[in-house]
Amino acid sequence: MLDLADELHRWCAEGRAFAVATVVAVTGSAPRQPGAALAVDADGTVIGSVSGGCVEGAVYELCQAALVSGESVLERFGYSDEDAFAVGLTCGGVLDVLVTPVPADGPDRPVLAAALATAARGGTAALARVAAGPAHLLGRALLVTPDGGVTGTLGGTEALDRVAGLEAAALLDVGRTGTVEVGEGPGEGIATPGAGGTAAERPARTGSRCGEPVTLLVESAVPAPRMLVFGAVDFAAALVGAGKFLGYHVTVCDARPVFATARRFPGADEVVVEWPHRYLDSQELDHRAVLCVLTHDAKFDVPLLERALRLPVAYVGAMGSRRTHEARLDRLREAGLGERELGRLRSPIGLDLGARTPEETALSIAAEIVAVRRGGTGAPLTGARTPIHHDHRAAWATGPRNGLPASL
Structure with a gap:
């Protein structure tokens, strides 16, 4: 959602209620990357995009429903072999989209408003939100600043907030947006054996030996390159x-x-x-x-x-x-x-x-x-066999594409 920071910051300042849909994970060919967002306010005004047009209508409806229900949802969109014209990505990709309502008096509103304000002024911060895990945590958010400060809570244990803060800080340090798994429970969110290091030093999806796994979407706001x-x-x-x-x-x-x-x-x-x-x-x-x-x-x-x-x-x-x-x-x-x-x-x-x-x-x-x-070649796509969307892992502001478990 931080890619819509300028407009959403204004919406927050005006006291608008809105819902935001954010790409959490991408599998295969898809036009947008994790962090891409679409937002809808209570009057039906829409900004942003999650798919370049493929599933925008369905996501718009999910945002409107979230504004009514007040509940976050994680939805998967993909190509349907049975019905190529069904809601999905006809390019063959799969998108996991987190839809989060942001009511004017919601518990996470101050955290989200602070993150949007920081991103809008070109500052540095990481916004971590629960993208998958226990239903009562879905969509909860915390904000991490470069000095290690953490604002907000994910609604679980203190250990979850502490580990989430550390993982978000690691991704912020290298300016990446992506997903990471931590544990929800009394433990310390220990990484999968053999993974080693923080989220910035290993593949973006890690596991935990304590409690039910929680998948976080971490969006890093860094100054323009x-x-x-x-x-x-x-x-x-x-x-x-x-x-x-x-x-x-x-x-x-x-x-x-x-x-x-x-x-x-x-x-x-x-x-x-x-x-x-x-x-x-x-x-x-x-x-x-x-x-x-x-x-x-x-x-x-x-x-x-x-x-x-x-x-x-x-x-x-x-x-x-x-x-x-x-x-x-x-x-x-x-x-x-x-x-x-x-x-x-x-x-x-x-x-x-x-x-x-x-x-x-x-x-x-x-x-x-x-x-x-x-990671493109500069060659024409017409007649080429190369991927349209490259999974290029050079050290740039947006990190590699990260998938969620297929069972989600």
């Missing part, structure tokens, strides 16, 4: 728009003050006048960051890329012709970079779309970033 665009050129202006469309916090950096101005890049979150390598040295970037070098000028490119290719960021791309690229590689080798580091460089930048204009070039760059992020 960063896109650093080096070179205040026309291509940069178009790429800023593409980056914002994809949800990045976009910074444009150039050493030339006449070009690096907020007026030229009104869509950027920041415009910085500084030598690119010096600016990069001053930043703390995480594994989600993408760096796009559009200067194709050796005096800027080489010192910048020498540093960038040694950072644990998600993507480093550089603009230039193939001849420029080969000359750049020679200079980077002279600067001491090895072939493994040079192999991380995406250059010439972007996918082969036949792009000509700045806007088309920005699209090709954005497409390559998405392909790297999601």
